Each structure stands twice: as C-alpha cells, then as structure tokens.
Amino acid sequence: MVRRRVAITGLGLVSPYGGDLADFFTRLCAGESAIRHLLTDDQPRPLSIPFVACPAFDADAALGKPLAAMMDRFAQLGMAAAFDAWDAAGLARAASDESRDDWGVSWGTALGGTLAYEKGYRELWQRGRERLSPLSVLLGMNNAANAHISIQLGLGGVSTSHTVACASSAVAIGEAFRRVRSGEATIMVTGGSDVPQAYGVARAWEALRVMAPGDAETSPAACRPFASDRRGLVLGEGGAALVLEDRDHALARGATIHGEIVGYGASCDHSHLVRPEAAGQIRALQAALADAGLAADDIDYINAHGTATAEGDPVEIAALKSVFGERAKTLPVSATKSMHGHLLGAAGAIEAIASVLALRDDILPPTVNLADNLDSACSGVDHLTVARQGAAPRAALSNSFAFGGSNAVLVFRAVRQ
Amino acid sequence: MNSIALIREFLDERLGVASEKVVSDALLVDLGVDSLMMLELMFAFEDRFGIKIPNELENPNSVGDMVAAMDGLITTANAS
Numbered sequence: 001m002v003r004r005r006v007a008i009t010g011l012g013l014v015s016p017y018g019g020d021l022a023d024f025f026t027r028l029c030a031g032e033s034a035i036r037h038l039l040t041d042d043q044p045r046p047l048s049i050p051f052v053a054c055p056a057f058d059a060d061a062a063l064g065k066p067l068a069a070m071m072d073r074f075a076q077l078g079m080a081a082a083f084d085a086w087d088a089a090g091l092a093r094a095a096s097d098e099s100r101d102d103w104g105v106s107w108g109t110a111l112g113g114t115l116a117y118e119k120g121y122r123e124l125w126q127r128g129r130e131r132l133s134p135l136s137v138l139l140g141m142n143n144a145a146n147a148h149i150s151i152q153l154g155l156g157g158v159s160t161s162h163t164v165a166c167a168s169s170a171v172a173i174g175e176a177f178r179r180v181r182s183g184e185a186t187i188m189v190t191g192g193s194d195v196p197q198a199y200g201v202a203r204a205w206e207a208l209r210v211m212a213p214g215d216a217e218t219s220p221a222a223c224r225p226f227a228s229d230r231r232g233l234v235l236g237e238g239g240a241a242l243v244l245e246d247r248d249h250a251l252a253r254g255a256t257i258h259g260e261i262v263g264y265g266a267s268c269d270h271s272h273l274v275r276p277e278a279a280g281q282i283r284a285l286q287a288a289l290a291d292a293g294l295a296a297d298d299i300d301y302i303n304a305h306g307t308a309t310a311e312g313d314p315v316e317i318a319a320l321k322s323v324f325g326e327r328a329k330t331l332p333v334s335a336t337k338s339m340h341g342h343l344l345g346a347a348g349a350i351e352a353i354a355s356v357l358a359l360r361d362d363i364l365p366p367t368v369n370l371a372d373n374l375d376s377a378c379s380g381v382d383h384l385t386v387a388r389q390g391a392a393p394r395a396a397l398s399n400s401f402a403f404g405g406s407n408a409v410l411v412f413r414a415v416r417q
Numbered sequence: 418m419n420s421i422a423l424i425r426e427f428l429d430e431r432l433g434v435a436s437e438k439v440v441s442d443a444l445l446v447d448l449g450v451d452s453l454m455m456l457e458l459m460f461a462f463e464d465r466f467g468i469k470i471p472n473e474l475e476n477p478n479s480v481g482d483m484v485a486a487m488d489g490l491i492t493t494a495n496a497s
C-alpha cells in the first residue's frame with residue numbers, strides 16, 4: 001500500500017484581528033481576545049451577543065469584484081483563506097505545465113450558504129418580494145466554497161464539502177490528509193469557513209442556552225473554557241486553509257514545510273445528539289494516535305475542542321485523562337477558542353493552524369480567562385494559562401467534537417528548521 | 418431609466434466594468450457576462466421594468482443586441 005508522508009506547505013486565513021497569519025498567532029500567544037460585542041439592527045429583536053467577526057475583510061479587494069459578487073460570505077472567506085494559503089505555499093494560481101488533475105479540495109462548513117438563503121427569506125417575507133435572483137442557488141449551496149477554490153486554482157481532482165457541525169473542517173482536513181497519504185492526490189487544499197451570524201442561526205443557538213452572554217465591556221472575556229465561571233461558547237465567522245502536499249513533491253520543488261500531518265481519527269458517540277460522551281472521544285483519540293503510529297507520550301500539546309460549555313469541557317478532560325493516564329498531569333492543553341471564538345465549520349481549520357504554528361514556532365498558545373478559577377471537574381491536565389515558549393514540542397493533537405456526537409482528532413508533527 | 422443605463426449600472430455594480438466600455442458593439446462576453454451573469458442581468462431588467470422576459474428570447478451577443486431586445490420588450494409592454 002502506498003503511504004506517503006504529508007507535508008503542510010501552506011497556511012492561510014482571514015484573521016479576526018485584521019492582520020496576517022503571523023500577526024494572528026502572535027496575538028493568540030499574547031492572549032489577546034478577538035471577541036467583541038455584536039449588536040445588529042435585526043427585526044424584531046436585534047442580536048446582542050459576544051461574537052468574533054472579521055470587520056477588516058474586504059471581499060472586493062481580496063477577490064476582485066466579479067468573483068466576490070458570485071459568492072456568499074462563507075465562500076468569500078473560504079476563497080480568501082485558500083488564496084492566502086496557496087500563495088504562501090509558493091504555488092502559482094494559474095496552472096502551468098504540471099498537471100493538476102489529481103489535486104483537489106476538501107472543505108468544511110457547518111452552515112454553508114445559510115446566510116444567503118436568509119437574505120432570500122428576508123426579501124420574500126419582510127420586503128414582500130415575489131422572486132429571488134437566479135444566483136441565489138449558487139450562493140447558497142454548501143459546496144460553493146470548494147467549487148470556487150477548484151475553479152480559481154485549476155484543480156482537477158476531487159472537490160468536496162464536509163458538513164459535520166463543529167467538526168466539519170477537522171473531518172475535511174482528515175479526509176484530505178488520507179487522500180494525499182494514499183497517493184490519490186498530490187496536493188489538497190483543505191480547511192473551512194462559516195458565517196454563523198445569520199439571524200435565525202444565532203437565535204437558534206441562543207435558544208440552546210449554550211451561548212455566553214456579554215456586552216460591549218464584558219464580551220472580550222466572555223469565553224472561559226475549563227473555568228468554574230464559564231458561561232458558554234462564543235460564535236465567530238472566519239475562514240482558514242491549509243495546503244497539504246505529498247512531501248516528496250514539496251521537497252522536489254523546494255517548498256517550505258511548516259509541519260507534517262501524521263494522523264486522523266474519527267468516531268461517533270452514538271448515544272446523544274448534544275450530550276458528549278468520553279467513550280466516543282477516547283475512541284477518536286486512540287484511533288488518531290494509532291493512525292499516526294505515535295504513543296501518548298509522544299504528544300506535547302493538545303489544542304482542545306474546549307468550547308466553554310458546562311457539559312463539554314469536563315467530558316473532554318475526562319477523555320484526555322483516560323487516554324493519557326499518568327502523562328495527563330503534565331500534558332499541555334489549551335483552548336484557543338477563548339480568543340478566536342467558535343468558528344463552527346471553520347473551527348477545526350483555525351485550530352489546526354494554531355497547532356501547526358505552535359509546533360513550528362515552539363510556542364504553545366494559552367487558554368485565556370483561566371487562572372485561579374479552574375473548575376475542579378476540568379483539572380488533571382497541564383492547563384496553559386499563558387503561552388509557553390521553548391518546550392520543543394514534538395507532536396500535537398487538535399480535537400473537534402461535534403453536535404451529533406461526531407468526533408475528529410488530527411495529529412501534527414513538528415518540522416523545525 | 419432606459420435600457421443602456423440599466424446595463425451600465427449592472428455591469429458597474431456587479432463586475433466593476435467602466436461605463437465607457439459599455440458601448441453598442443461591445444460583446445457581452447468580453448465584458449465578463451457569462452451565462453450566469455446573463456440570467457442576473459435579465460432578472461435585474463425584469464425587476465426594474467416589471468416586464469417578464471419570454472423564455473424563448475435568444476441570448477444577445479452584444480450590448481447593442483441587449484439594448485434592442487430590452488427596448489423591444491419595453492415598447493411591447495407599453496403598447497399593451
């Protein structure tokens with residue numbers, strides 16, 4: 001069986017801080033929250049929630065007006081992130097002599113073009129219009145982002161979207177990884193994008209009673225994973241992308257390798273739609289380690305799913321303690337959602353990027369808003385409350401545990417120059 | 418608003434095409450109007466003038482063809 005090594009040669013995102021990738025990671029390690037108060041003018045009752053937006057994102061400038069006009073915001077964020085990762089990988093946007101027939105896209109999105117459909121409903125039901133633009137279908141379809149990416153970069157291989165709630169892009173990355181490792185694809189663009197600020201979506205999340213409250217003053221510290229005073233998750237919009245490449249191909253063209261992806265494990269709790277279960281998460285963690293050929297002792301950092309919900313956080317820590325045993329006490333764990341929020345279908349991708357950069361730059365980002373307020377139900381691992389530099393981490397796991405009970409764990413290995 | 422003004426406004430807003438390029442003998446495809454944009458443009462016309470474009474209308478090639486087709490539909494609509 002062919003088993004290629006899979007290099008990560010491109011990383012890109014639309015940063016909620018407004019800067020580039022390096023700026024994003026610097027701010028994460030400095031413990032800077034991107035969470036702000038979102039107040040809309042929606043009828044009948046405005047949204048007033050802590051939220052992570054990308055206000056500096058200018059789709060016309062990033063993509064050009066004709067292309068931006070063909071896309072809903074989730075595809076715009078995805079396309080911009082993919083361009084960013086692609087350019088960073090040193091690949092030309094236009095295909096040249098080398099065939100791209102087995103290069104593909106595997107994209108994650110939980111909501112796809114929900115925002116586009118919501119705009120349509122507003123037109124019909126609030127503004128009394130009887131018809132919708134013919135583009136509406138193409139703006140709204142869940143595979144719009146990956147389709148645009150394939151077209152723009154001339155990728156002739158598989159182009160697919162994965163919708164697995166909060167694990168969407170972790171699954172997308174895992175499936176992309178398997179295709180490159182098996183030799184089916186030389187290069188895969190992967191990642192995810194989502195825009196959860198659709199009025200109906202945000203209201204529905206509110207009704208689930210899992211969203212942290214906050215106003216203009218308190219919103220930046222609204223998300224407090226593992227803390228005894230945690231109040232829930234904070235939604236965010238965004239797009240994040242990785243270029244996964246056959247390592248031999250990457251070496252042959254002299255590409256910079258930021259790290260390797262070496263394992264992927266997936267499972268389902270198969271017990272409850274929203275109540276997570278440690279046993280299912282343990283199966284995903286163990287499957288990921290086995291897939292990577294690594295032991296628990298080889299892992300030096302966990303980017304936790306850590307959404308700051310009452311139920312989710314302790315279950316994740318229990319799963320880690322079960323898999324890592326004695327090692328758990330000294331296992332560095334952080335939940336970067338405390339700063340960049342929960343990007344739903346883009347969460348796994350932005351956290352994969354944080355994990356790869358943590359390994360590459362030898363600095364582990366923290367969980368913010370966690371100091372002497374650790375929930376005892378979440379104790380038993382080495383919670384990073386400030387960034388840790390110089391630990392020379394060898395490998396990292398990134399956890400994504402979704403509603404529906406779907407679990408996905410990615411394993412990354414450090415490649416430091 | 419007349420047909421050419423609608424086409425100019427549409428191409429500027431949607432594709433960033435400068436108005437001076439939108440002249441009678443310019444080909445729509447050269448201005449970036451593919452089959453999908455053509456549907457959008459027809460939709461915008463229907464919306465603005467309250468006129469339904471019949472399904473059997475042949476796709477115009479040039480800006481001039483489009484203006485002629487639109488003007489014809491407007492004339493017919495006004496007469497009825």
